[in-house]
């Protein structure tokens with residue numbers, strides 16, 4: 566059975582922009598027409614919404630706890646006003662947190678506001694190598710704390726034991742939903758959740774080794790008011806709504822075509838992005854590196870980048886991407902936040918300048934970086950299209966003059982991601 570209603574069923578709050586896009590990608594793959602809003606939609610944007618799922622992208626991953634909680638609660642209030650039946654709090658598949666938070670505190674506040682006493686925490690994303698066993702997060706074959714994430718510029722992850730990490734961020738009792746229970750199916754999961762609840766556990770890290778485990782969790786949690794996790798945990802959710810006859814029959818990934826110039830902007834220092842930048846350079850394609858120290862010294866880096874792009878006939882890459890050692894050196898001189906915001910602001914200004922000169926298709930690498938660039942471009946709403954690589958869809962902005970954007974989480978995408986994304990954005994509607 567299908568209905569023609571456009572009322573949003575699933576309301577999502579994401580703690581960063583690429584994370585939001587990753588979740589939206591998963592929902593579109595499941596057949597839910599999905600839009601991503603940059604912050605809480607204005608009344609004007611809200612009036613024109615036509616979606617089964619809405620993802621509100623915040624930039625709350627690395628902000629002070631109180632700010633993250635306040636923003637998330639405001640997003641929740643708005644989603645509830647729209648009548649969303651279930652809420653999903655999306656954070657990183659590598660559980661990115663600062664030493665202070667914010668995953669635990671935000672989840673706790675959302676639970677309280679929803680009047681609920683239990684939720685799951687499951688960042689697993691097996692398709693991208695993130696699995697959880699006995700509460701420990703693995704990235705491919707390595708523990709989180711040995712995966713390269715221990716060197717992240719803003720959220721270094723030095724402990725792979727998620728029960729311990731989460732417990733340090735919340736007053737709720739944190740428990741564990743182990744793999745052996747999940748392997749027994751949705752009914753056993755529900756029974757175990759009832760036991761955990763009876764023991765006073767407010768949040769449980771859920772193990773998951775495969776998509777099949779995530780479908781089991783999704784199906785078992787159809788009635789939980791709040792779910793928290795990576796995009797993987799959303800795999801099973803569209804089916805819950807379909808089974809209830811609430812989804813429409815339509816191509817959820819259809820996007821309008823966008824013509825114009827194109828560029829790649831990279832502000833991520835992750836291993837995957839370093840590989841993608843290397844692949845671009847090895848192919849002999851034009852690229853310009855932004856030096857944070859030159860920015861700090863007040864050199865005209867933005868103007869130089871714009872001139873570089875203008876003077877090149879081919880598509881250019883502008884990047885701050887560096888090795889962990891180089892990033893550390895810069896951070897020692899400038900401080901972590903100052904280095905990050907200098908680079909983010911510069912890439913934002915470059916994006917603005919490029920749009921003025923006719924660029925309409927942007928491939929952006931890095932979560933914080935994407936947030937900064939999208940804000941600089943004044944984008945409020947994105948329609949989500951087909952997947953480019955796992956976790957990264959093509960998107961088109963609902964601006965007066967639409968922009969095609971691929972917002973790539975630092976660690977996502979194959980080595981050829983930049984070329985692949987440019988090709989897909991250039992095809993009509995971003996379709997594959």
Ligand SMILES: Nc1ncnc2c1ncn2[C@@H]1O[C@H](COP(=O)(O)OP(=O)(O)O)[C@@H](O)[C@H]1O
Pocket residue numbers: 718719832833834835838857885886887891892895896904905906907908909930931932933934935973974975976
């Ligand atoms: N060369 C560099 N030195 C210092 N900081 C950098 C450098 N390059 C990028 N950064 C900063 O590192 C952060 C990377 O975060 P983000 O964009 O979220 O990437 P990822 O998705 O890999 O986490 C950003 O704040 C960015 O400005």
Ligand SMILES: O=C(O)[C@@H](O)C(=O)COP(=O)(O)O
Pocket residue numbers: 581583584585587588656657658659690795796931932933956973974975976
């Ligand atoms: O869940 C994930 O891994 C991503 O969706 C994500 O949130 C990544 O964040 P960044 O690495 O900061 O882009």
